[in-house]
């Protein structure tokens with residue numbers, strides 16, 4: 205464990221987004237070191253660092269890079285996923301605005317490792333200011349000669365669709381199509397953007413790379429747990445005293461993040477539930493927060509590290525209402541390609557809405573669980589599994605709260621009337 | 627609605643070609659060119675879709691499919707300002723419901739509508755990923771954070 209800040213170390217500086225600011229704090233010193241290394245040696249270093257993808261899936265980064273076919277001779281692309289959209293997450297926004305050169309330097313190194321000459325940065329359309337900041341940094345990096353000498357960066361803006369955060373949906377969108385995910389295999393590393401081998405990595409993942417090269421894989425691995433190295437940025441929001449972004453070792457516990465960093469529950473209230481990794485992660489009860497926040501720690505707790513977006517709920521929060529809000533999101537964002545996802549997300553949203561309005565039946569709860577489970581694992585992309593996580597966990601862990609709203613127990617006038625006539 | 631056909635200037639056409647050359651397949655520039663079209667014409671009409679399709683040698687149906695897939699392309703002329711208030715979980719926990727009610731009451735519109743004077747279109751949207759500052763909304767290019775009714779009134783007054 206460490207208290208050292210790596211990704212956020214310069215966030216307090218007024219000029220952290222400029223080339224001068226970045227260089228003044230040691231920036232662009234990993235790149236010459238990487239240039240002196242064989243590409244395979246860079247991949248080995250990143251493997252040894254135990255860096256795991258911080259976009260959601262937690263896949264080991266060095267291993268992913270090694271999937272680019274060795275015999276391939278045509279172009280290879282590096283695509284940076286800056287389409288941040290997972291509810292409860294706001295870390296990549298900060299990195300783009302406050303440390304854009306870290307991403308550029310990380311991209312230079314990653315591109316060398318995978319022998320790539322063109323990188324794309326796909327920034328969500330709503331992020332206008334982050335896009336301006338990052339584009340300005342790219343211009344500076346060209347002027348300073350870091351870019352344009354064997355590696356170019358194209359900055360691409362999304363146009364409003366959560367599903368474009370899914371890597372193959374993102375690739376479709378980058379190709380000028382609607383953001384429909386594609387069936388895997390083939391994985392992007394074999395056949396990705398424009399039909400070429402492609403590595404898709406999250407902003408935060410790549411921002412770690414210069415530090416791994418500068419300070420060594422062992423140092424980075426030592427910051428975390430046995431199976432995941434480093435720190436990451438936790439987005440903490442909801443009913444806490446100090447919502448915000450906190451960089452900590454991946455070995456930090458959820459309790460520490462909530463009580464020591466974010467100041468505990470708003471107004472010293474009582475904790476009820478926490479979503480630990482963006483809205484697609486299964487919910488945890490107040491009794492389940494003594495878990496480490498690494499990929500495997502949260503997996504063992506039956507949920508996921510995801511995007512490290514932590515949403516805190518206290519006793520004042522209605523869990524059925526929260527699920528309705530979450531279900532509305534999935535119903536709205538399903539791309540509609542797969543029948544189970546398209547149909548179930550819409551139907552489950554309607555059912556949760558009905559329950560919150562007091563028009564639900566107790567039996568609806570089991571029907572929702574049944575419908576949710578049946579489609580899981582059958583769809584083209586992981587979006588639907590990300591919806592099933594909350595559906596099931598909210599209902600299973602807070603069932604009595606849902607039941608209290610069903611079968612006439614709710615306090616809506618229409619329902620009360622219906623009951624009195626019964 | 628304008629009756630003149632949408633057309634880019636020579637300068638803009640050069641920009642289209644520059645964008646197209648950035649991608650291994652020129653079609654990659656479709657989203658950026660659609661943004662250019664929206665900035666120029668104010669929204670994306672069927673005529674604009676057809677015009678853009680011509681610039682890419684794509685079918686108008688393909689462009690239509692793309693335009694309708696994404697939420698940031700407007701298929702009718704929006705107000706001079708677009709207010710998109712987040713209704714996702716963290717904002718919900720911070721009172722987005724009453725924030726939206728306040729906006730509706732002040733602007734005298736429902737969500738999805740534009741004020742009669744064409745000044746503001748009110749939308750409610752999914753997480754804008756600024757949940758640390760919930761409740762929040764986007765006003766044109768800007769994020770407006772930690773909203774209160776008083777703050778909203780001040781922001782609305784500033785919109786010409």
Ligand SMILES: Cc1cc2nc3c(=O)[nH]c(=O)nc-3n(C[C@H](O)[C@H](O)[C@H](O)COP(=O)(O)O)c2cc1C
Nearest residue numbers: 257258259285287288289369370371405406409586
């Ligand atoms: C529905 C869905 C949404 C996703 N959204 C994002 C996102 O906004 N940003 C991101 O980096 N990864 C997102 N991912 C994960 C990506 O598919 C991919 O795993 C990731 O970008 C790979 O980068 P990493 O290995 O560095 O994490 C999403 C996945 C799914 C299934």
Ligand code: SF4
Nearest residue numbers: 539541542545583585
């Ligand atoms: S699971 Fe849902 S979002 Fe993913 S491809 Fe299928 S329909 Fe689209």
Ligand code: FES
Nearest residue numbers: 712717753756757
């Ligand atoms: S929930 Fe509103 S910004 Fe994330």
